[in-house]
Amino acid sequence: MTSGNDFDPEREPPELFSALLTPHRSLNSTGFLVLMGFLSTVSFAAGLAFLLMGAWPVLGFFGLDVLAIYWAFRINFRHARATEEISVTLYELRVRRVSHRGHVAEYVLNPLWVQLDQKSHAEFGIEKLYLVSKGRRISIASFLGPDEKASFAKALTAALQAARRGPTYNPVSQCL
Known part of the structure; x- marks a missing residue:
């Protein structure tokens, strides 16, 4: 004292x-889940259409695209720490x-x-x-x-x- x-x-x-x-990251985890769900749905639908036309390898490439986008976002979120x-x-x-x-x-x-x-x-x-x-x-x-x-x-x-x-x-x- x-x-x-x-x-x-x-x-x-x-x-x-x-x-x-x-x-700053403009996309939060909820937005990320919504975006990935939308991309997965669109890619699966487009890949299924190609599969029905007989171009079955395209379905795998659509899956790789979604996987690459997921991986890029995970790296982005990791850098936000x-x-x-x-x-x-x-x-x-x-x-x-x-x-x-x-x-x-x-x-x-x-x-x-x-x-x-x-x-x-x-x-x-x-x-x-x-x-x-x-x-x-x-x-x-x-x-x-x-x-x-x-x-x-x-x-x-x-x-x-x-x-x-x-x-x-x-x-x-x-x-x-």
């Missing part, structure tokens, strides 16, 4: 910014990236020395966002579209500026 402006080392610094980024978590406190900027295979990469940077760099295209907007510190560039927010990247960059820049200003004393929040 501290009073006034005393320093409390056990108290966690406030989180200035936190974002959990995930890839990737995440990127970015948080900023007064003392650190933490980037935690989890790949679709579960591999974790974590970067901890000093927010005082981090610069947010962006690669923009005149027609498409922001294409890439990078955190630059000590000669190292870390690509972030690759899941987002150009407009979302612009909004994300604005919020992250504001958090980095707040971290550079340092802690402020607020007597109202200290009393609560």
Whole structure:
């Protein structure tokens, strides 16, 4: 317990910014089941028509088409498990990236020395966002579209500026 402006080392610094980024997928599992059911029905009906005309190998190729589409969607859903978590406190900027295979990469940077760099295209907007510190560039927010990247960059820049200003004393929040 501290009073006034005393320093409390056990108290966690406030989180200035936190974002959990995930890839966007427009088709959920219910939509996937409906789509696969529709494709299976159409392929079976078309294959059955070819079978009745005497072209029996076509039925197998229609089945392979449905199997290939199923396999492609399963890979797409597996890649949707990737995440990127970015948080900023007064003392650190933490980037935690989890790949679709579960591999974790974590970067901890000093927010005082981090610069947010962006690669923009005149027609498409922001294409890439990078955190630059000590000669190292870390690509972030690759899941987002150009407009979302612009909004994300604005919020992250504001958090980095707040971290550079340092802690402020607020007597109202200290009393609560």
